[in-house]
Amino acid sequence: MGRADSDTSAAPSDYLELTAEVVRDHLAAATPLEAFLEGAGTLTLDQRMLLVDQALVLLEQNYVHLPLKIAMHAVNPVQRLRLIRRQLEQQTPATMPPEWIFHAEMSKVFHSVRDLHTNYQLPAPFANKIAFLPFLVEETGDGPDPRFLVTLVMPGVSAPGFEPGAEITHWSGVPIEQAVELNAGRFAGGNAAARRSRGIESLTLRSLSAHLPPFEEWVTVSYVGTDGEEHELRFFWQIVDSFEGREGPEGEEARVLGVDYEAEEIGRAKVMLFVPHVIEQQQALAAGQAPRSAAGEVASTMPEVFTARSVETPSGTFGHIRIHTFWVRNSSAFVAEFVRLIGILPQNGLIVDVRDNGGGSVWASELTLQTLTARHITPEPFQFINTPLNLRICRSSGDLEPWVPSMEQAVETGAAFSAALPLTPEDRANQIGQQYFGPVVLITNARCYSATDMFAAGFQDHRIGIVLGTDDNTGAGGANVWQQGDFLSDFPLTASPYRPLPNGAGMRVSIRRSLRVGDRSGTPLEDLGVVPDERHRMTRRDLLEGNVDLLARAGELLAAQPVRELNIADVARANGSLRLKVRTSNIDRVDVYLDRRPGASVDVPDGQAEVTVTGATAARAVRVEGYAVGELVASRTMPL
Known part of the structure; x- marks a missing residue:
């Protein structure tokens, strides 16, 4: 050769x-x-000082991971910023170095904490x-x-x-x-x-x-x-x-973001450069046309978010849904489209693929978990770091009020962090319940970040299925991220320390850290990520032939697990009682609840049963839970 x-x-x-x-x-x-x-470099010396001062406020008084990062990476970003500030004080407009050197120093400080939530965003013309x-x-x-x-x-x-x-x-x-x-x-x-x-x-x-x-x-x-x-x-x-992206969350939902903005921007660039047909689909939908899809795919109303199809593997034909992002305007619409798509796919096994997903709405991420399991979902709790400025912020906003008592108490106890409270309301996390009853495998890689880390952690912590990773960890972004401009506009603080940034510059910071639940309860997600249950190394055939070996391995894992069925049929009310027929597969017992109150428990050795529950006159919903050898394996809720 x-x-x-x-x-x-x-x-x-x-x-x-x-x-x-x-x-x-x-x-x-x-x-x-x-x-x-040729057009770069217009920041004045005063503007540079302003950027350093605002970075000091964020990292010293808002940054929730500062103690962790100092310990894990042996860095001191606050001291580095102080040194940059001192150097600027000794410069004049005539002697200050080129602007790119200043940006390089600022970027080094933010990159030193190895946190993709906590960014220094360059001003024009780089923005x-x-x-x-x-x-x-x-x-x-x-x-x-x-x-x-x-x-x-x-x-x-x-x-x-x-x-x-x-x-x-x-x-x-x-x-x-x-x-x-x-x-x-x-x-x-x-x-x-x-x-x-x-x-x-x-x-x-x-x-x-x-x-x-x-x-x-x-x-x-x-x-x-x-x-x-x-x-x-x-x-x-x-x-x-950058190519214009879809609109993100607004209002209350914009406060619960867990996203790697850089990955979101890079994801849009990949679509623009290599799969522009997705943009054509988006534009067609915006023009009121019916959703279209590539050959072999199920048409989605959110083509930039989901790709759904059936895949043939040596172990059988299974559903495959790729979640490209959780960056969506409305989390409820996201979950509804997810449920619709998985309902069209084969019901004997589902591959949920979140590789390269940089996150987005924490609500969209955590609300989706319930659709794949009979277990009760416990959303991840989040903590502020206790500082006087964070306490002022929480006191100024009604939706942050639940964190205030623990932060006030910290003045006496010296606690480093506030109480750990969920961003996702627990009732919403369990409102619609299980929608898919076959086994599920989740595929992850090291570019899964933030809300996607939380989705993978919730999937593993609730034992929904096997996590199959193409890398040793997910990206390990365990926080809720806010923009510097959010502090400036959303909180009416007296003598606010936040100032507008020049030339389109920006900064972001991890404001609340997330903790895992279940067997790993209390473990931070940041830097640790989710270690997969099974590891697959990407092959040449994977890269060039549509992930053929990866999907074959996922198919093997699915084929080794039982397929459940739990259906409610022929529901009827009579004389204050509720009569229903239940059809099951790989389930030996069902328990029936009316408005969360126990009503009946029957064995289903032959896969079907008729159940009558008294006291159903005012009942608004029936929930049937299916068990196999004493373990809850399926659940279906039906409004009445």
């Missing part, structure tokens, strides 16, 4: 002009990195920009050493053997494994798996809201092409506006 050619270039005009029509005009405005940087190369790289672990394959390429990129399946060997002369590790060290991640995953993703896609632009104007990619030959190809970084 020899080198066939060397250092050819992929011209941006070759692929930007061949993109799908729905994104072509947007991508036509992309500019090379060199041209983009809401994406730096990209026209392909994606992913890692396969089905050999003795990791390998890095090209998995997606934009139309119009034409070079010998450079297509899905090409193997990257060097990145601008650096062996690819070392290049990934160097990148991983630059990008925040709470554990090794999360950092490595971000290191791979950032090879070709970066949000400039969260990171400085690449230092290099181009990269030279050395690869073994699909033709079996060695090649080199030069790609120039392009800068483009």
Whole structure:
């Protein structure tokens, strides 16, 4: 195998002009990195001081993970900010360094805590920009050493053997494994798996809201092409506006966000660059057209959120639903669409796939759990760190009042954290109950973050099914995140310490930390994440053939578990009693409740039973619980 050619270039005009029509005009405005940087750098010295002062307020008085981060990562972000502030005091407008150096120092402080909730967002012209190369790289672990394959390429990129399946060997002369590790060290991640995953993703896609632009104007990619030959190809970084995303939560629901905003932005960029048909579906829905889908998929009213289909595996045909994000405007609508989709899919087993999901609404995440289990859902509790400023904030807002007594008591007890209280109301977390009765497997990876971490933790803590991970941990984001602007606009504090930030700059902070429930009750989710029950290393076939080996493994796990059935039929009232027929499968006993009060308990050895419950005149709902060998395995609730 020899080198066939060397250092050819992929011209941006070759692929930007061949993109799908729905994104072509947007991508036509992309500019090379060199041209983009010519307009950067307008912050004054006073504006720089203001940014440092506001960062000090957030990290010193609002940041819930500060003690944890100091202990786990041996960092002191508050002291580093104080040092930057002192350096600024010794500078003048004439002697202050270039703006990018200031941004680099601020970014280092925020990245040092390895918390993707806690960000320094660069001002204009960096805000809401994406730096990209026209392909994606992913890692396969089905050999003795990791390998890095090209998995997606934009139309119009034409070079010998450079297509899905090409193997990257060097990145601008650096062996690819070392290049990934160097990148991983630059990008925040709470554990090794999360950092490595971000290191791979950032090879070709970066949000400039969260990171400085690449230092290099181009990269030279050395690869073994699909033709079996060695090649080199030069790609120039392009800068483009982030694609407009769907609307997020508002009002009370906007206070319960758990989201990696950078991942949300990168996810939209991937759709724009590689799967623009999803944008076409969104636009069709917005125009009032019926939902459409790709071949083999169930049409969804939320195509950017869900992909649902049946998958054939060696162990059988099962349902597969991909939840791309929990960033939705309305959590109830999210749950309703999830329930509708899983009702259409095969009922003998379901694969719920949340890989690369950066989170969103904590309510959407936790309200979905009830639909997959008969068990009572206990939402994760959240805590503030006890500071005078956090106490003032909680006193000023009615929805935060439940945390106030414990924070006031901390003045006497010295407790570091407030009481742990849920964001999701427990009655809503159990309101609609179980909707899917087959076994369920959850697939995770290290890019699952925040509300998705909480979904995975709740899935595991309530023993809903097996967690199958393609990495050793999820991303480990265990907090509720607020924007600096939220503090400024939402809380009418006298002598507020918060100030507007210049030039579109922004900051975010983890304000309330989450704790796990069940057998791991009280364990922080931050930095630890969810360790999967089963581990699958992505294979070449997974990367190039639609996750075929991953889904086969999930199918094996599903096929080894029983399929339950619990149906209520022929409900009738007569003389103050309620008569109903129950059909079951793999259930030996059912208990019947009227408005949560026990009414009857009968055995169902042959899979069906007629049950009569007295005192049903005013009953508004009937709940039937199914048991197998004394264990609650199914539950169905029906309004009357």
